[in-house]
Amino acid sequence: MIPAKFTVGLIQTTCALDPQANLDHTCEKIREAAKRGAQIICTEELFRSQYFCREEDARLFDLAETIPGPSTERLQPLAKELGVAIVASLFEKRAIGIYHNTAVVIDADGSLLGLYRKMHIPDDPLFFEKFYFTPGDLGFRAFDTKFGRIATLVCWDQWYPEAARLASLTGANILFYPTAIGWHPSEKAEFGEAQHDAWRTIQRSHAIANGIFVAAVNRVGFEGPPDRGLEFWGASFVSDPFGRILAEASEEKEEILIVECDPAKMEETRRGWPFLRDRRIDAYGPILQRFHS
Helix, strand or coil: CCCCCEEEEEEECCCCCCHHHHHHHHHHHHHHHHHCCCCEEEECCCCCCCCHHHCCCHHHHHHCECCCCHHHHHHHHHHHHHCCEEEEEEEEEEECCEEEEEEEEECCCCCEEEEEECCCCCCECCECHHHCCCCCCCCCCEEEECCEEEEECCHHHHHCHHHHHHHHCCCCCEEEEEECCEECCCCHHHHHHHHHHHHHHHHHHHHHHHCCEEEEEECEEEECCCCCCEEEECCCEEECCCCCEEEECCCCCCEEEEEEECCHHHHHHHHHCCCCCCCCHHHCHHHHCCCCC
């Protein structure tokens, strides 16, 4: 039996310096998305703060919170009130000295279905995430919400076909990617268009290779000093299982994308392109090695 259609809402916002203001603002946007028909609503990556990984500063660990904690205590009753599922990206304090970049999944009855902890942690100029985040240890998971089976990955995970494949093999109908990606001011003129196109293309390729819906939710706006900041490019989007962009947000402003997804498209696509059927799982052992010399 093919699952029922479901409607997703992607919350693309700018972020202020005050975490409480960001939480309030995102909750308002969740209400608006629900009013417009969204059933599964996803925030951008680390929505409670500006993107603090632009610098290495131990004081910024104070932004982290436990799960359950302040954000889930606000979002769980909101999900129950509105009758929606919520995917929210948080800076998790697991224990003293152990922090994760974590997505929580809350069902429409307000229950906390579980966590996904970001598996791939980048370390690039202005993206110093290895200073803050312990790599995830929960694997690639799916969650059965009221409206369908979903999986979530986070930002840098977007570039790894292995992650998309393993998450897809859990039986999810859609992959959510809470994201914080943008341009370095000094690079935008020369590399900006190519970087953005590569980001969009790799995620569309995950949709095609796995016959699954993909939703990427990015923040928008400039954060940091003019010479050491990041211009987040927004452009949140949803791709169908054939890689077609169903809807895409702007690069400059806050926006809520409301997109209906029909799992029948997965059935149709996977019948025509049965990549999962034809995988040679008996021959893929070497992928577990770092490199073949």
